[in-house]
Amino acid sequence: MSIRHGLLALLSTGPRYGYQLRGEFEASTGATWPLNIGQVYTTLSRLERDGLVQPGEADDQGRVSYTITPTGREEMTRWFNTPVVHSDRPRDELVIKLAMALAAKETDITQVIRNQRTATMRTLQHLTRAKNTTHGTAQRLVLDSMIFQAEAEQRWLDHCEAILKEET
Amino acid sequence: MSIRHGLLALLSTGPRYGYQLRGEFEASTGATWPLNIGQVYTTLSRLERDGLVQPGEADDQGRVSYTITPTGREEMTRWFNTPVVHSDRPRDELVIKLAMALAAKETDITQVIRNQRTATMRTLQHLTRAKNTTHGTAQRLVLDSMIFQAEAEQRWLDHCEAILKEET
């Protein structure tokens, strides 16, 4: 529900039309999560369906601005006040993959780990380089989060390799 | 595509029926990601539709075992050999939330951070306790991954607070 709530939060400071919303969303998250413009419109329709936003009249250039409703504002506040918990999160594909490699007695599990480490290493390099071309605090924090996560992943991969070696 | 590939990987060591698959999946991931039994059947149907598995005849107790096809085996190998990259991953709700709190000039952004830190702390305690009742390497590695991630999250939250204070 990230995009849904993200757009809602952007609308909380005033009406916007679709194209503006994409711009502001990407200005915050940067190249990390590009947002397909089509998705903005589908999401806005669904927010409207659920009574969280309301479209206005099209202006002289055919642009339709959406306004947040009181219900929408409530929902946004609820979102900000409710922490993201562990069980809300989607299944982590990498973790499933290693767990299944173990269960399926994949012979090459250490190779799977090494492939992943190489890829994550490359990701870390991209992210570090990207930090130099960052504008604004939000973008920077998003990048830092990715970096922290990638580092944790590297540590976990090392840890997995160590434990698997132990078990031999 | 975690469940899809996960079930495929389990089937790679021999035919299984739905209920067995859920059991083995949960034996690996533990209480971390419980798998609704209905989802096993919907996923199996979709795997069949895509030619990756094939159902056999129902046995005397009405159980239908699925067998992986050559195409399915290929797909599984491809999965294991392809590292999970950064851009495959779903948007991280917490990161979006903080980025949007900044963009929306949420006054209480530090409160959002503090709420999250408390919740993550509690998660960490649960996870640490859960480690004592863990059986098997896979379950242990899954839990360790969650712990590493939660710790990275704590560090990131501290980092965010520090940077926001700096900017005042």
Added chain:
DNA sequence: ACAGCCATGTAACTTGTTACATGATTTT
């Protein structure tokens, strides 16, 4: 008799996502 587990399956829904169609305006 009844609770609970084993076992299968379907219908309905959500979010996310992309491909496509359409046209106005702006820049080169």
Added chain:
DNA sequence: AAAATCATGTAACAAGTTACATGGCTGT
């Protein structure tokens, strides 16, 4: 004139998820 950007929108689909219906078997 052509290319790029601004701008809206729809159709179609994937994957995940749950609620529900159904029935057999097992233990108390």
